[in-house]
Amino acid sequence: MPDNPSRSSAPIDNGRAGRFEWHITLDQQHRSTAQKIADAFGFTFSEITGCPILGQGTYCYITGFDTNSEIALSEVNTVLRVLVTYNVPVLRAKIEDIVYDTKTNVDRLGPDGGRRLA
Numbered sequence: 001m002p003d004n005p006s007r008s009s010a011p012i013d014n015g016r017a018g019r020f021e022w023h024i025t026l027d028q029q030h031r032s033t034a035q036k037i038a039d040a041f042g043f044t045f046s047e048i049t050g051c052p053i054l055g056q057g058t059y060c061y062i063t064g065f066d067t068n069s070e071i072a073l074s075e076v077n078t079v080l081r082v083l084v085t086y087n088v089p090v091l092r093a094k095i096e097d098i099v100y101d102t103k104t105n106v107d108r109l110g111p112d113g114g115r116r117l118a
Contacts (some may be wrong), residue, residue, distance in 0.1 A: 002092050014056075016056070019065060019067055019094055019097075019098045019101075019104065019106045020065065020066050020067070020068070020069050020096065020097055020098065021064070021065050021072075021095070021096045021098055022063065022064050022065075022072050022076050022093070022094065022095040022096070023061050023062070023063050023092070023093070023096075024061065024062045024063075024076065024080065024083070024092070024093045025051070025054065025059050025060075025061055025091045025092040026059065026060050026061070026083075026088060026089075026090060026091060027050070027057075027089070027091060028047065028057070028059060028060055029057070030060065031047065031084075032058050033083075033088055034060045034062055034088070035060075036062075037062060037082055037083070037086075038063075039081060041064075041075075041078070041079065041108055043062050043063060043064045043075070043079070044061075044062070044063040045061070045062060045063075046061045046063065047059065047060045047061070048061070053092070053114060054091060054092070056097065059091065061095045062079055062104065063070055064076075065078075065104075069095065070098070072080075073095060074094060076093055077092045083096040087116040
């Protein structure tokens with residue numbers, strides 16, 4: 001089967017360690033504060049209009065990644081504490097255990113690296 005051109009060229013990670021992605025969602029009115037916090041800690045800032053969970057509107061996100069769930073949780077808690085000091089209400093905080101992602105080449109679904117999905 002030919003490789004999917006949208007896949008990353010990075011080696012496939014089909015190990016058991018996992019890769020954790022976390023997001024903290026904020027209302028767009030707190031964009032400036034969220035951007036500053038993300039930059040200060042080396043995390044990613046992004047915005048999206050029309051969230052499938054929260055509905056229409058523009059939301060901003062602070063996002064991080066780690067292979068260790070405890071580190072991911074610690075990072076989320078650190079950012080949440082900082083947001084409290086700025087009186088920024090958090091709409092949602094979550095940590096995801098990535099099992100398949102073509103962008104980062106994480107693939108823990110199949111014995112052959114799960115290329116059956118690509």
